[in-house]
Amino acid sequence: MLVTRENKLGPETRPRVLTEPVSELTTNRLSVYLRCLSALDAEGVRTISSQALAEQFHLNAAQIRKDLAYFGEFGVRGIGYYVKELRRHLRQILGLDRGVRVGIVGAGNLGLALADYGGFRDDGFEIVALFDTLKDKIGRRSRGGVLIHDVKDFKKIARRESVGIAVIAVPAAAAQAAVNTVVAADIRAILNFSPGAFKVPRGVKLKSMDLTVSLESLSFFLVRGETDA
Amino acid sequence: MLVTRENKLGPETRPRVLTEPVSELTTNRLSVYLRCLSALDAEGVRTISSQALAEQFHLNAAQIRKDLAYFGEFGVRGIGYYVKELRRHLRQILGLDRGVRVGIVGAGNLGLALADYGGFRDDGFEIVALFDTLKDKIGRRSRGGVLIHDVKDFKKIARRESVGIAVIAVPAAAAQAAVNTVVAADIRAILNFSPGAFKVPRGVKLKSMDLTVSLESLSFFLVRGETDA
Numbered sequence: 001m002l003v004t005r006e007n008k009l010g011p012e013t014r015p016r017v018l019t020e021p022v023s024e025l026t027t028n029r030l031s032v033y034l035r036c037l038s039a040l041d042a043e044g045v046r047t048i049s050s051q052a053l054a055e056q057f058h059l060n061a062a063q064i065r066k067d068l069a070y071f072g073e074f075g076v077r078g079i080g081y082y083v084k085e086l087r088r089h090l091r092q093i094l095g096l097d098r099g100v101r102v103g104i105v106g107a108g109n110l111g112l113a114l115a116d117y118g119g120f121r122d123d124g125f126e127i128v129a130l131f132d133t134l135k136d137k138i139g140r141r142s143r144g145g146v147l148i149h150d151v152k153d154f155k156k157i158a159r160r161e162s163v164g165i166a167v168i169a170v171p172a173a174a175a176q177a178a179v180n181t182v183v184a185a186d187i188r189a190i191l192n193f194s195p196g197a198f199k200v201p202r203g204v205k206l207k208s209m210d211l212t213v214s215l216e217s218l219s220f221f222l223v224r225g226e227t228d229a
Numbered sequence: 230m231l232v233t234r235e236n237k238l239g240p241e242t243r244p245r246v247l248t249e250p251v252s253e254l255t256t257n258r259l260s261v262y263l264r265c266l267s268a269l270d271a272e273g274v275r276t277i278s279s280q281a282l283a284e285q286f287h288l289n290a291a292q293i294r295k296d297l298a299y300f301g302e303f304g305v306r307g308i309g310y311y312v313k314e315l316r317r318h319l320r321q322i323l324g325l326d327r328g329v330r331v332g333i334v335g336a337g338n339l340g341l342a343l344a345d346y347g348g349f350r351d352d353g354f355e356i357v358a359l360f361d362t363l364k365d366k367i368g369r370r371s372r373g374g375v376l377i378h379d380v381k382d383f384k385k386i387a388r389r390e391s392v393g394i395a396v397i398a399v400p401a402a403a404a405q406a407a408v409n410t411v412v413a414a415d416i417r418a419i420l421n422f423s424p425g426a427f428k429v430p431r432g433v434k435l436k437s438m439d440l441t442v443s444l445e446s447l448s449f450f451l452v453r454g455e456t457d458a
Contacts, residue, residue, distance in 0.1 A: 022449075022453070024446055027445065027446045027449045028439075028442050028446055030445075030449075031424070031439070031441065031442040031445040031446065032424055032425060032426070032439075032442065034445070035401055035424040035425070035441070036401075036425070039401055039402055057425055057426070058405070058425065058426045058427065058428060059426060093449070093452075094445045094448050094449050094452070095448040095449055095451055095452035095453075096445065096448060100444070100448045100451075102444070108347075109342075109345065109346045109347045109348065110342075110346055110348060113338075113339075113342030113343075113345070113346060114342075114440075116338065116342075117338045117339055117342060117440075118337075118338045119338065119339060119440070119441060120440070120441065120444065123441045123444070123445070125441075125444050125448075164448070164451055165444060165447050165448070165451070172264055172265075172268055173268055176287070188450075188451060189447035189448070189450055189451050190447075191440075191443055191444060191447060195260070195261055195264040196261060196264065196265070196286055196287065197261070197286070197287045197288055198287060199287055205447060205450045207443050207446065207447060209438055209440070209443060210257075210260070210261075211343075211346075211348070211349070211420075211438070212260065212264070212348060212349065212352045212354075213257050213260040213261065214420055214436050214438060215329070215331070215349065215352070215354050215394060215420060216256065216259075216260040216263070216323045216325065216352070217253055217256045217257055217260065217436065218394050218418035218419075218420060218434060218436060219323050219324040219325060219329045219354075219393070219394065219418070220251070220256045220259075220322070220323050220324055221417075221418055221434045222324055222329075222393055222394070222417060222418050223322075223323070223324035224251070224324075
């Protein structure tokens with residue numbers, strides 16, 4: 001256990017200063033808790049116990065307590081968690097309170113769909129720019145109004161727009177070049193939708209989501225009947 | 230090692246009959262190899278060694294050989310792999326040669342974007358139906374022409390359209406109900422984009438991709454500078 005000076009109970013509790021690395025599985029769960037708390041807050045729920053939170057959203061109460069304890073003492077004995085306060089803390093822990101600005105490389109079907117997907121904005125992510133190599137696309141906008149820039153101007157635009165996260169949504173053959181462009185502009189966090197394995201320098205985090213790979217894995221399951229996850 | 234009767238080398242080689250379960254990491258890599266082979270085939274490349282394949286696409290040559298050996302002996306000494314043949318075998322192994330029909334529950338931003346995303350069709354997945362609960366949406370079509378049905382008719386439409394995989398793209402609060410609807414229609418493979426943890430019976434495979442969770446994990450990395458993946 002970490003010991004912190006500020007250890008009061010209740011809504012005033014502050015997140016801990018961390019001294020250990022946090023696993024990605026933990027941060028993924030924090031995201032899920034945040035989504036659940038937002039839903040509860042929207043319903044007007046003021047407090048909730050870890051047990052009730054777990055039951056309502058099919059989560060694990062012990063895991064919730066353990067994950068949250070890592071960041072501070074948010075629970076109040078006999079009351080549980082204050083929904084609004086815990087939500088605010090989680091947003092702060094995840095860096096969402098400052099707003100995160102996102103640039104998308106690739107203004108094809110997927111890039112345009114992602115640019116206009118309302119779900120990101122609701123969660124504190126703002127898509128501020130699209131980038132492409134095709135002359136026909138540069139200077140046009142997505143249906144939602146996001147301007148498409150020449151990828152050659154990535155560094156300049158990314159700085160001007162304070163882009164924190166780059167999304168890569170280009171064909172496989174162009175993906176490593178896109179990753180290199182983004183890394184050269186000092187972007188340290190990349191969400192990649194292009195197939196393949198890409199090299200990034202130390203200190204840069206690249207997460208890959210390949211929609212087709214997921215569908216193909218399900219297709220394989222249907223053919224073979226494999227059930228190992 | 231498995232021993233198979235048909236063990237000829239060259240393009241005539243058939244995939245093995247499997248006697249062991251295959252990990253999802255393996256099938257994910259097969260998907261990546263397939264994408265690489267499709268790119269090579271489009272470029273007119275006829276044969277490639279595991280080393281050249283690995284170098285060109287930033288993969289691991291030993292891993293490629295091991296993964297493919299699991300399904301059959303596809304490599305030819307001194308030649309490598311026949312690109313077209315190996316591509317055809319991988320499509321067959323992944324069940325893509327039969328065409329996979331997909332229904333999407335949720336005709337919001339994300340559902341509509343996925344329905345019209347050309348990348349799926351290129352890879353052998355056909356989006357045959359959208360489903361929603363909102364009267365305003367039912368009977369309308371996505372920009373690409375996919376009809377939106379009442380989710381109450383899911384079972385009937387899914388059977389008529391031979392839906393193999395269901396995609397869930399509904400708000401968090403509606404997601405477990407959508408999963409239940411799909412499972413009740415005997416769908417055994419689900420790709421879920423809604424946040425949260427969902428219960429499915431044995432024999433049903435559910436894969437979750439939460440775009441916001443991925444972005445939030447990257448945001449956390451930017452705030453804290455964690456580098457563990």
